[in-house]
Amino acid sequence: MQNATTHSVGHSVNLYLVNAFTRENSGGNPAGVVLYPPDLNVTQKIAIARQVGFSETAFVYTGDDTDFKVEFFTPEGEVDFCGHATVAVFSTLVSLHLLKPGQYSQKTKAGILSVAVSPHDVVMEQTLPITRPGPDAESVALALGIHPEAIVGTGLPIAVVSTGLPDIIVPVQPGQLDSLQPDDEAIANLSRQFDAIGFHVFELSRQAPITAHCRNFAPLYGISEESATGSASGALGCYLVNHVLPDGTHFLFEQGRAMGSSSLIQVTIDTQARTISRVSVGGQAIMIGTKTVGL
Template identity: 60%
Template sequence: MTTPSASATAMHLSLTVLLVNAFTDNGSGGNPAGVVLDAPDLTCEQKTDIARQVGYSETAFVQTGSDADFHVEFYTPEGEVDFCGHATVATFSAMRDQGHLQPGHYTQKTKAGILGIEIETDVVRMEQALPQTRPGPAVDSVCRALGIPEAAIRDTQLPIEIISTGLPDILVPVASGYLSRLQPNFQHLAECSRNFEAIGFHVFELGEDEMITAHCRNFAPLYGIDEEAATGSGNGALSCYLAKHCYPGKTQFRFEQGLAMGSPSSIEAALEYSCQSITRVMVQGKATIIGQRDITYA
């Protein structure tokens, strides 16, 4: 890889951030992430400041690793998170498209563990942590935060659960027709996320045909993200939820997200099993470099 442009002026340094749309659908839509290749040694405060200047939900900082091929850190404008799916797809797609990596198998070390990466000519497939599940908040509090009647959730006869395949999301099922009618109260969503030690809410309604398993929206205002157009970790968790409650033994999932934001995105997930237990979680998508920014920091 080529070291980002880093130069010192009186009291400041600069570096180049690649801007990458991840989980695009037919070349459009997707969720943008910042990617800093060959990241210099930076403090948490500096990385948070850079992420804030980039202005996307997450920015990835990449270094060559010793115990894995790469060490990758993920920062929101509010601080570090353990893992980010769309920024992972953005990172390894960018390294492939800039000629730093060839299609093949790699590993990345994150705060969610050392995870496998498979690069193909147009797709990046990433391994996620095995699911960890715990009870979610009560229906009434979730409905108040989302601005919907309780029947919108109760009619699904599905539970609210918190599942993590790298980041803990509150998974919320809603009946058909309600996903587009949400009126989220971001303060209440942030408070509930904090109280339940979750990143945010991943709200879904089941698809009406085999083409799309579920339609989704994701809210993480606790981390400065009101809504995201595509979330790899949230949909990895959702595939595990659906395999448990709706489609036992199902191996392939396709999720649509971002429609409410005018940025429709496509996320695919795959599960492997042994003795009816999930043994591997993989999420894949496409990405496109849309530009770059030179960021100055102290």
């Protein structure tokens, strides 16, 4: 791990493997991090992401008008932004002593976003929320293998919310989250139909300090379920301010319990005159290894 730059030797690329949004150094969601890669085309980046096998792999470049330019690839293709991979990128740079604690900027396809790095965590700014109506409760319930009343009984809407990537935010009654039986094909079809990445399903927590427990399904992008989703957590924070906790500013979301990889995601929502003015998502990360993949 002494060599900080990622390079290709004999048609291979070195990566760092990082668990982001860990909970006391366990759980989290793994991401691949490629630092300063050689000249790669989109097909090669997808091939690397497939070989890594995680939900996202980030490719990090020196920025022209920002500190960094970061590209995010799933095993199926490029996405505009990824929260847990952003946390992985900046925690890797800090752990390799390539970055000191402070404020940095990253250029993504979702826009230029600021990232605050401390010795303890990484907090990223996300874009302001864009909200539109989601699918009906019957269709969503069928895709999740639950009765529609588990959704309707919350009294809350299903909405598509984006703070960088659009997700279908789905409320379920407490106690329902672990009993979901997701149908990948049905979720992918609804995601495609509503121009969303996937479903972000939550139940409000009965126990402080956790605000809500969540599960995320994005089979349209080759992710049946993932254990920590930063972009959808920012969207959920905005949703809760709009529909549940109008005075809320700090939220703590748990995700990944059903996968045996319980993770924690911190969300801060700033409002001015009842309008959301800033969305920040943060958490901790830990490096779990390195990998060399062939091209």
